[in-house]
Amino acid sequence: MIKNSIIKSIANKISRLLDTDRFYIALYDPIKEVLNFPYSIDNKKIIKWPSRQFNNNLFPDVSIKNKETMLFEDNVLNSLKEKNITYWPHSKQPLSCLSVPMIAENNVVGLIVVENTHKSKAFGNNGVRILNTIARMAAMAILKNSLYNKLNRNNKSLQILNEMGLILTSNINLSKTEILELIYTQASKLMDTNNMYVALYDQDPNKKDIFKNKNPHENKIYGTISFLVAFVEGKPVDIRPRKAGYGRTETIIRDKQPILIKTRDESIEWYQGLNRQEYIGEPFASWLGVPMMKGDKIIGVVATYHTKNNYVYDENDLQILSMLANQAAVAIENIKSYKKIESKLILKEQQKNALTELLALNDLTGRFVHKVNNMAGNIPLTIEFIEEHLNERGVKDNVLMSDLMSIKRKVQNLIDIANRIQESTQKLENGDSKGLKKVNVISLLEKAIFQTSAGIDSKKFWEKYQIVKEYLDSSLFIETFETIFTEALSNLMSNAVESMPEGGILTLRTYKQQINGSDYAIVTIKDTGKGIPKNDYDKIYYINYSKRSGGLGYGLWLVKRICVATGTDINFISIEEKGTEFFLKIPL
């Protein structure tokens, strides 16, 4: 904006030095090709003229076009007509008129037109000289002012960017929406953001987008666009997410390039291009959209528009909005990475705790079993000695013998249980003390099958059960505690087998799956056994849960603990009398 003081000073000089009853100052915008009229006087009254499009065939526009002073002191209209020029404005015709362009450093910044509606030859050469001097001075003042404005705007832009950077770097816990709202707040300080939206783009997990850097027009996107921040006429609105189509937002995502539409005509023309669709119904007069880029990756679009006015946005707006958008993109991606690292750390901590717990359990059971074996382990042997002693002495006491046998059996049972617990937990320590190891999933499954078959009766196992192996990806390597993870798989297989006492099919599957952008190895263990009763779904990982007579009820509990310790998700589906399938989701 030109300062009012400059305009007023020009007007004051004209009134004092020239014999005019109507004059106006016009400012020329070469980008928009528009004339603005900041000051017009008609018969001592200030009048307001709206901006209008520059027109080569109008007086005084010709004066700007040719950068020349035009003086008409007689029969103005005819003189103009001879030159094929139409007089403007279409009000009372002047008897004298003089138009002088305001030129600074060879650029036309506007013009001054003085008229006299009562008098011919009102200005003469003297008037031309005076107005030229005023116009030159005015042009310099306007140029200086516009340079000042430009500098001021640049400063403001820097300040806004700096502010945005400060907020983003000092608040690592900002939410995605808060960051996007920040774009709106900061952009509003510099440009018209009455209508604005920030859209984020999520790729379709099942259909990959095609980005050809050499031929961006051949790019194809299939994801979803969500409008996290949207304002219409200054008010926040909710816009439903939509599948990528052919609007301007999609074009920006596809091409990774901004779009600046300055006029309604341009807007209409844009939609006439190939593969473009207008969603609202009426092309907006001004539209500016920029991609949110982090490096080569596009994460969304920031767009702002004006429904009626042309030339609301320019290249400067594009530049500043791009910078804000990119800053936000980097912040969003950083927060994503931060959250990822944070959740990984939490997971690692959980794993560490679970592992420590398992190892402590191992140590505790080891000590306990050691005590049991030491204290009670020789009771059966002692009873055998007593038995032998009685036999040697020829003592036949059936009641005593039966009591002794009962004690022997019970102690033996106690020792068996203690040793089974220890056997199961001691595997947790052996071999895994060196930490995580990269292991092939199939080799783990094969070891677990071997362990399971050995735990039952190898020969019977292979006779009774059909093992179906669907190993869809042989190159899956996971980082895990090999022994304990094998123990978990083996426990699941043992459970599967035990649920099929009459025999059945044990199906083992492994494949790779991408979930939310991360790769996982999926392992499934399916049986055709009794299934898990619905009422037990919540209980199966409890320490006392067992459906097998003589079962100790720690198998699935241990599996769950091992899964936590190795960062594995475990789930199951089960149909009673049909079977159960366990799913393990292991991060790759």
Add this chain to the structure above:
Amino acid sequence: MKEKELTALVIDDDMSWLQTLCRLAKKVGYKTLTASFYNEAIELINKFVPDFVITDIRLVDDDKNNDDGLQILKYMKKNELLKESIIVTGYPTYETKKIADELGVLYFKKGQFSKDEFQSELNKSKKKLLSEQNIPLRVSNQCNLKCLKKLIKKIYLKVCHKQEFIIQNSFVGFSY
């Protein structure tokens, strides 16, 4: 001919097990020595060079490595004193089982064997030991010097109950 009496060293920190194992060994005909911890066992081994060793693994509660018994057997092996032995452990692990296998030692889990099973193994070992003792000292022409040194060391330790036996270089001049 009267059967030579064999000596079994029984090592366990648990008194009731020590008694039970001694009883089992005596029933088979071994003369028994007992020890409850590592140093005591090493002393007896060096002094009496037992024919047979029955040992627990974890001899003290705070034995973090859980391997005192194994260390005793390793010591014997290193000093060529290990003949026949059995491990009886109340703290069985894969690691200790693996080492027992490497040493060629039988591995019993406390509370998981019967008197007959154990005595049958003791008998087998006894027979083996006796048959080895009855081998007449015959040195073939193919016997090399190393083999000969080993044999003499064995005899010397047995007869003299000495702890150490060093063959001087001059021994090379021995003629047969």
